[in-house]
Amino acid sequence: MHFTRDHEWVRLDGDIATVGITKHAADQLGDVVFVETPEAGKTFGKGDSFAVVESVKAASDVYAPVSGEVVEGNAALSSAPETVNADPEGEGWFAKIKVSDAGQIDDLMDRAAYDAFLATL
């Protein structure tokens, strides 16, 4: 699993990347009340806003950690947004993306680097 400085995670399986927000991000947001995930077929560049997550207080953009085409948004989050708090790095995934350049993963942090980054915040 790899991580961005904006607190997204990505897990690559072949050329399909599953992406979501980290436990740190979910904890900071607090109670998630609404999630807007992208539809299959949409394409995003690395760093583009591809989803929105809303707490009671505010809406936050979620940025694509890698470029590619969405093959599936996590539809379960629309009826159960609290899954993002309960299991942010598992069942609370946002989308599966067919990556256009798997090499982009190498620019991201691994778990140890991300933990070290969190310690600086």
Place this chain on the structure above:
Amino acid sequence: MTDPTLKTTVLNAAHRALGARMVGFGGYDMPVQYEGVLAEHRWTREHAGLFDVSHMGQAKLTGADAIAQFQRFVPGDYAALKAGRQKYSLLLNESGGIIDDLMAGKPDHDGLYIVVNAGNKYEDFAFWRAHLSGDATLTVLDDRALIAIQGPEAAEVMVAHEPVLAEFGFMDCARLMLFGVDCYVSRSGYTGEDGYEISVPAAEAERIWNTILKDARVKPIGLGARDSLRLEAGLPLHGHDIDATTSPVEGALTFALSKSRKDAADFNGAGRILKELADGPSRVRVGLSVREGAPAREGAEIADADGTVIGVVTSGGPSPTLGRNIAMGYVPPSHAALGTNLKVIVRGKASACEVIDMPFVAQRYHRKPAA
């Protein structure tokens, strides 16, 4: 790290000890949540929530001309207000816009005790000092903290400490000894629930806060839930739902206009306000029930059934009590009737909504039967 430009209330260390997440609000480093906004919101609706609102401005206005001078800028009849009562009112500019909303009462026999919004307090106090004349003196009570307890169990909790508080009805106020110290207290609040606001000497605040928190029915509540609670109660937040451009008529706050004062038309902005009362305003604050889609928040456009933009959302979000999204915003009176079907536009998507009555969640104030 705390932003060094932010001020702190005397309860700052107590909030941190309780594990609060702190944010800047109104120039102060304040707790936005302790356990979580939803849990705190629900706790307040079911039990009793304790709020530090010491960032708000407290002042006394005294002198033989205090009430007459106060009434030049607010539309409530404070001359007729009985001792031991308080009233919600509005500080108005010359064009009838709302500089701030406030609570003012007669807790003792020494003029008015006034509470104003944190983010406006310095502007308000400067306004009073610049405009008051005659025998009227404003004294800022910056040596006091302000603690609110709200919820259906708030009265039981407080009466166990101080039996005299049982005698208070909604909007009753007094200056008296509570917890062994000189306090101003009122039975009022900003959540739609029964409860009290208690002004205590700053040096005693942490002791009193901790004493009240010892009761298992009480939990500390942050500003996040304070905002969602007041939204459900239909109460406007100054700087968002009302501001120096909105009149009391536009803001749907005509209850704050006392009949005697309207008849006398002797307060700032009376010309515009009376004209709007007679002819109708160009826009009015309404409640919206959003039936689908994402929460509509401040800044979201409101459109009519044809998609023409007619207004804007000023506050909105999920209602934990109702389990759906609610909002308040401004629309022309032609689209303000209850039941009108409108749309809110969030991130380019239009969601159906309907004008509904406020409060969204019924208020549960402790009103005493008329004597």
